[in-house]
Amino acid sequence: MKRAMVVGAVLSTLSVNTTLVANPLWTETPLVEPLSDSAPLALSTLSDLAEAFYPSVVTVRVKGELHRHNPSDTPHAQQSQATGLVISDSGYILTNNHVVAKAKEIDIVFVDQSESPAVVVGRDPETDIALLKIKPDGKKLVAAPLGNSDDVRIGEWVIAIGNPFGLNHTVTAGIVSATGRTQVRPSKEQTYSDFIQTDASINLGNSGGPLINTRGVVIGMNTAINRRGQGIGFAIPSNMIKILLPQLAQGKIVRSWLGIDVEDVTEKEAQAMGFSSTYGAKVTQVRQGSPADRADIAVGDILVDFNGKRITNRDELRWMASTAGPGKTASIGVQRNEKQTTKLVVLEEMPTDSHGGGARGGAEPVDASEFSAVGFRAGESVNGVIVVSVHKGSPASVAGLKTGDLIKKVGQSDVDSIQTLAAILGAIPASASLEITVDRDQKSTFLVIKGRQAKP
Structure with a gap:
C-alpha cells in the first residue's frame, strides 16, 4: 500500500549545522574504555557501564498545574517523575518534551539524593526532545557522552537506565532490535521519528533516560514503549538529538518549508525508472508559490537525493530537509520521466498561518486522501x-x-x-x-x- 505524507507546507527544516562535532553543549568522550566489536562480552562490562553512568542519570520531578477533583476540594499540583541525563558539566540536562510540557516546577534529583531546581531552556514537541538547565553551584557534574547513532548495529548489546514507577536508577539490558523505525508515532504531536528499537526493558518513568552501548556512549534517549507487546521499546537516536541541541539551547526551533506532498516510491515505479532498488520520494502535490514551485518541482517528480545524499524514502527526505535551514539553498536530484536533473531550492521559514490542515511539516503520518471517503x-x-x-x-x-x-x-x-x-x-x-x-x-x-x- 502506498503511504503518502504531507511534507511541506510541509517539509519542515531546522536551521542547524548538521556536522556532528563536539560542542560545549555535550561531550563525546566515553566514560569507560570502549569494548571492541570482537571482544567477548562479560557481565562485568555491563556493571562497569552502569556504575560509570549512574551519576549522569537523574530523576526529573515535575509539578504541574493546580487541579481539583471536585469544586470543594483543596487544589493540589499534579506531580509526576521521569528520567533525565546530564550532558554537560555546565548543567544542561536532556529529557523528553512530554515529561516537562505542562510543568510549573521542575526539580532534579541526583543519585546521591541531592536536589537542584531546573528550568526548561527549550523543547520541541515534534521530536519529543527537551533541554533543561540547572545551576551547578559547585556540584561536580558527570556529563554522559552522546555517541554516533549512525554506527549502531542491530544485535549489539545495550543497557537502559531510568526510573520506572519511581524505582530510581533501574538498569536493564538487551540488544538493539532494529533501527530506522519511522512508522512509530508515540503522540499526535511527534511528527519526526527515526527510532532505535530495543528489547531492554523500558517502562513508565524511563522516559528521558539513556540507551547506552558497550562503547561507553549514549546512542539514544528512551522515549516510548509498545503497550501491546513485551520487549518493544523505542529510543530517539543521539544524532537526531545533537542536531537539535544548538537550537534548543537558544530556546526555539525554527522550521522552514519546501511546499510539497510526497509518498514512498513503489517497487513497480522504481523498476519503470530503471532503479536498482526502491528509493526516493514521489511528489504528489506542489503548493502554489512555495519554494518547490518556484524551483520547478512538479507532481510526478521523484526526488532521489538531497544535498548529495540519496533519499531512501519519504521519512528520510523529511529529516534531511529538516536540517537544512530557512534561507539555505538545497540541491535536489529530480527524476522526471527518463531524465534526471538537479533543482536548486531556496528554503523559507514555515509561514505562521500554515499550521493545521496538513501544513505542519508533514504532521500527518499517512496519505491525506487515504480515508477521505470517511473523512x-x-x-x-x-x-x-x-x-x-x-x-x-x-x-x-x-x-x-x-x-x-x-x-x-x-x-x-x-x-x-x-x-x-x-x-x-x-x-x-x-x-x-x-x-x-x-x-x-x-x-x-x-x-x-x-x-x-x-x-x-
Missing part, C-alpha cells in the same frame, strides 16, 4: 492506530470521531495497523454503515459512521 486521517502510534485529523462536516465528524481517538475495532474486526484498517474499510460496501470502537480518555466509545463519501 479522517490516521497514523500508527505505539498504542495502535490513532486519528490525527477529522474533516469538518465529514461522515466521521458527524459520527463524533475526534482527533486523538485510538481506533480499536471496525465491526468485530480488531485494528492493529494502518494496513489492517485500510483492508477492513475496503471490504465494506460504501452503502453500509461503519461501526467503530475507539479508546478516548481511557474509555471505550462506540461510533456509527453513516453516508460515506464517494472517492474523487
Whole structure:
C-alpha cells in the first residue's frame, strides 16, 4: 500500500549545522574504555557501564498545574517523575518534551539524593526532545557522552537506565532490535521519528533516560514503549538529538518549508525508472508559490537525493530537509520521466498561518486522501492506530470521531495497523454503515459512521 505524507507546507527544516562535532553543549568522550566489536562480552562490562553512568542519570520531578477533583476540594499540583541525563558539566540536562510540557516546577534529583531546581531552556514537541538547565553551584557534574547513532548495529548489546514507577536508577539490558523505525508515532504531536528499537526493558518513568552501548556512549534517549507487546521499546537516536541541541539551547526551533506532498516510491515505479532498488520520494502535490514551485518541482517528480545524499524514502527526505535551514539553498536530484536533473531550492521559514490542515511539516503520518471517503486521517502510534485529523462536516465528524481517538475495532474486526484498517474499510460496501470502537480518555466509545463519501 502506498503511504503518502504531507511534507511541506510541509517539509519542515531546522536551521542547524548538521556536522556532528563536539560542542560545549555535550561531550563525546566515553566514560569507560570502549569494548571492541570482537571482544567477548562479560557481565562485568555491563556493571562497569552502569556504575560509570549512574551519576549522569537523574530523576526529573515535575509539578504541574493546580487541579481539583471536585469544586470543594483543596487544589493540589499534579506531580509526576521521569528520567533525565546530564550532558554537560555546565548543567544542561536532556529529557523528553512530554515529561516537562505542562510543568510549573521542575526539580532534579541526583543519585546521591541531592536536589537542584531546573528550568526548561527549550523543547520541541515534534521530536519529543527537551533541554533543561540547572545551576551547578559547585556540584561536580558527570556529563554522559552522546555517541554516533549512525554506527549502531542491530544485535549489539545495550543497557537502559531510568526510573520506572519511581524505582530510581533501574538498569536493564538487551540488544538493539532494529533501527530506522519511522512508522512509530508515540503522540499526535511527534511528527519526526527515526527510532532505535530495543528489547531492554523500558517502562513508565524511563522516559528521558539513556540507551547506552558497550562503547561507553549514549546512542539514544528512551522515549516510548509498545503497550501491546513485551520487549518493544523505542529510543530517539543521539544524532537526531545533537542536531537539535544548538537550537534548543537558544530556546526555539525554527522550521522552514519546501511546499510539497510526497509518498514512498513503489517497487513497480522504481523498476519503470530503471532503479536498482526502491528509493526516493514521489511528489504528489506542489503548493502554489512555495519554494518547490518556484524551483520547478512538479507532481510526478521523484526526488532521489538531497544535498548529495540519496533519499531512501519519504521519512528520510523529511529529516534531511529538516536540517537544512530557512534561507539555505538545497540541491535536489529530480527524476522526471527518463531524465534526471538537479533543482536548486531556496528554503523559507514555515509561514505562521500554515499550521493545521496538513501544513505542519508533514504532521500527518499517512496519505491525506487515504480515508477521505470517511473523512479522517490516521497514523500508527505505539498504542495502535490513532486519528490525527477529522474533516469538518465529514461522515466521521458527524459520527463524533475526534482527533486523538485510538481506533480499536471496525465491526468485530480488531485494528492493529494502518494496513489492517485500510483492508477492513475496503471490504465494506460504501452503502453500509461503519461501526467503530475507539479508546478516548481511557474509555471505550462506540461510533456509527453513516453516508460515506464517494472517492474523487
